Amino acid sequence: MVHLGNPDRSGFVTWLDLQQIDGRGHTAVNIGKSKIVVFGGLVDKRFLGDVVVYDIDNKIWFQPECIANGSDGQAGPSPRAFHIAIAIDCHMFIFGGRYGSKRLGDFWVLDTDIWQWSELTSFGDLPSPRDFAAASAIGNRKIVMYGGWDSKRWLSDVYILDTMSLEWMELPVTGSVPPPRCGHTATMVEKRLLVYGGRGGGGPIMSDLWALKGLIEEENETPGWTQLKLPGQAPSPRCGHTITSGGHYLLLFGGHGTGGWLSRYDIYYNDCIILDRVSAQWKRLPIGNEPPPARAYHSMTSMDSRYLLFGGFDGKSTFGDIWWLVPEGDPIAKRFTSSSPVSFPRSKDVGMENDNSMSAVQESQMEGSAVDALLKRLDISVSPTSHGIQIIDEFEDKEFLDLASRLTEETVSSNEQAIQVLRDHWNKSSPKSIHLKEVGPLLRDYQRLITRNHLSNGGPNLQSIQLGLSEKETSTFYHLKNASQLRMDDIPKLLEEYKKLLPD
Numbered sequence: 405m406v407h408l409g410n411p412d413r414s415g416f417v418t419w420l421d422l423q424q425i426d427g428r429g430h431t432a433v434n435i436g437k438s439k440i441v442v443f444g445g446l447v448d449k450r451f452l453g454d455v456v457v458y459d460i461d462n463k464i465w466f467q468p469e470c471i472a473n474g475s476d477g478q479a480g481p482s483p484r485a486f487h488i489a490i491a492i493d494c495h496m497f498i499f500g501g502r503y504g505s506k507r508l509g510d511f512w513v514l515d516t517d518i519w520q521w522s523e524l525t526s527f528g529d530l531p532s533p534r535d536f537a538a539a540s541a542i543g544n545r546k547i548v549m550y551g552g553w554d555s556k557r558w559l560s561d562v563y564i565l566d567t568m569s570l571e572w573m574e575l576p577v578t579g580s581v582p583p584p585r586c587g588h589t590a591t592m593v594e595k596r597l598l599v600y601g602g603r604g605g606g607g608p609i610m611s612d613l614w615a616l617k618g619l620i621e622e623e624n625e626t627p628g629w630t631q632l633k634l635p636g637q638a639p640s641p642r643c644g645h646t647i648t649s650g651g652h653y654l655l656l657f658g659g660h661g662t663g664g665w666l667s668r669y670d671i672y673y674n675d676c677i678i679l680d681r682v683s684a685q686w687k688r689l690p691i692g693n694e695p696p697p698a699r700a701y702h703s704m705t706s707m708d709s710r711y712l713l714f715g716g717f718d719g720k721s722t723f724g725d726i727w728w729l730v731p732e733g734d735p736i737a738k739r740f741t742s743s744s745p746v747s748f749p750r751s752k753d754v755g756m757e758n759d760n761s762m763s764a765v766q767e768s769q770m771e772g773s774a775v776d777a778l779l780k781r782l783d784i785s786v787s788p789t790s791h792g793i794q795i796i797d798e799f800e801d802k803e804f805l806d807l808a809s810r811l812t813e814e815t816v817s818s819n820e821q822a823i824q825v826l827r828d829h830w831n832k833s834s835p836k837s838i839h840l841k842e843v844g845p846l847l848r849d850y851q852r853l854i855t856r857n858h859l860s861n862g863g864p865n866l867q868s869i870q871l872g873l874s875e876k877e878t879s880t881f882y883h884l885k886n887a888s889q890l891r892m893d894d895i896p897k898l899l900e901e902y903k904k905l906l907p908d
């Protein structure tokens with residue numbers, strides 16, 4: 405049953421302008437296992453304020469047009485970079501950051517189910533405006549934030565925010581404390597917050613590792629810092645790196661430090677170092693192939709045992725590339741080494757026998773629908789959750805096929821021909837002539853054609869997007885889960901966009 409007129413429908417989607425994809429100082433968070441939400445960033449001295457979403461299952465970037473209820477009627481948070489962003493369930497909380505030389509102290513939440521921003525009025529010990537702070541979620545209710553730069557000082561304060569009551573509390577920490585810093589990482593591991601590196605007072609880039617306890621109220625521990633000196637191949641001093649938690653270990657990637665004696669210069673890194681939580685030591689991760697170019701101020705999110713790297717800056721250029729880092733046993737990596745019947749261009753140099761070894765797979769190497777089909781066959785697409793957009797094949801879309809065969813009244817013999825007749829019919833239809841029962845199948849065929857056109861352009865590949873988006877296409881309804889989210893007055897626009905998607 406299709407219900408039209410549901411007022412809950414969120415905003416709109418437009419195809420991406422590549423300019424808006426690349427960036428540094430943006431944040432990326434995973435929501436469930438199906439999407440990565442990127443917000444803000446800095447490109448060519450321009451601060452960004454838009455939300456860009458990567459749909460993992462369908463490998464599509466889309467850009468929801470978010471609705472908002474800011475205190476002064478703002479359409480969402482102002483453009484910014486070097487803020488913090490934390491995901492809890494379907495919500496992304498952001499705080500602070502920088503716009504130009506102004507440090508920000510506003511606090512927002514984005515509901516990624518309906519793409520609505522809300523500016524939050526919090527209370528308690530409000531943290532000062534700052535950028536380059538680091539934060540992590542404590543369970544699925546609280547957020548802990550440490551350090552940053554308030555334009556005058558490096559900070560070493562610790563704040564805990566309760567996302568239900570919206571109360572901030574500055575954690576009173578006694579004993580020895582780490583030097584103030586910014587550009588560090590803060591990662592919750594079990595009940596401790598692990599802080600690594602960053603840039604401190606006077607400017608040295610640091611390589612110290614600290615653990616903070618006493619963050620969980622129920623534990624009744626006195627908050628306190630402990631410096632950890634772990635054995636193994638520790639990382640060189642750095643800031644602007646990422647530490648991403650995935651299963652038994654934490655993965656440190658990239659960042660920058662300084663080199664030289666007489667004149668100091670910046671060195672950017674692309675090494676992968678893991679902090680093994682079981683053996684409590686640092687280890688270099690052997691990489692089976694050429695790693696991505698060195699960078700800092702990128703983002704890295706984890707999905708099960710995989711990591712997705714996006715963007716960054718190497719002192720000269722800002723990147724907009726996307727890479728997966730996957731374990732050697734991962735079917736994505738295996739397909740590079742196995743003698744699979746599907747051939748993969750540029751699929752060389754991957755694979756080592758070492759269990760610990762990982763492979764960097766650039767997303768752009770996963771070309772076309774052949775790869776997509778293989779991934780499906782191997783059943784390795786991350787399982788769709790209620791947040792995902794599920795695109796079903798036309799031959800599995802019963803309602804669509806029924807409609808097609810009814811329309812042709814058995815005058816054609818094959819499903820393919822019937823589908824062609826149905827698409828021709830919609831190509832000639834006017835909004836008024838669309839029946840209610842056609843809306844669901846039409847929306848699904850629209851989403852199917854977007855996915856297909858996108859994949860035939862080579863997927864989310866830097867060059868292909870540039871070519872494919874020479875004229876800006878819109879796909880306003882791509883992210884809708886089903887037709888019940890459509891309003892009656894959306895039909896003309898849906899039909900208009902659909903007609904543009906039809907192959908000639």
Ligand SMILES: *[C@@H]1O[C@H](CO)[C@@H](O)[C@H](O)[C@H]1NC(C)=O
Pocket residue numbers: 473474475522523
């Ligand atoms: C915005 O919406 C949220 C949730 O609906 C609400 O809690 C908040 O008070 C609203 N804020 C403003 C400024 O209207």
Ligand SMILES: *[C@@H]1O[C@H](CO)[C@@H](O)[C@H](O)[C@H]1NC(C)=O
Pocket residue numbers: 405406885886887888
């Ligand atoms: C559409 O989605 C809503 C919730 O997302 C669900 O309750 C409803 O049953 C779905 N309708 C159809 C026709 O699948």
Ligand SMILES: *[C@@H]1O[C@H](CO)[C@@H](O)[C@H](O)[C@H]1NC(C)=O
Pocket residue numbers: 828831832906907908
């Ligand atoms: C759709 O109709 C237009 C004219 O009404 C025609 O030019 C175009 O080729 C048709 N597209 C398809 C895929 O049949």
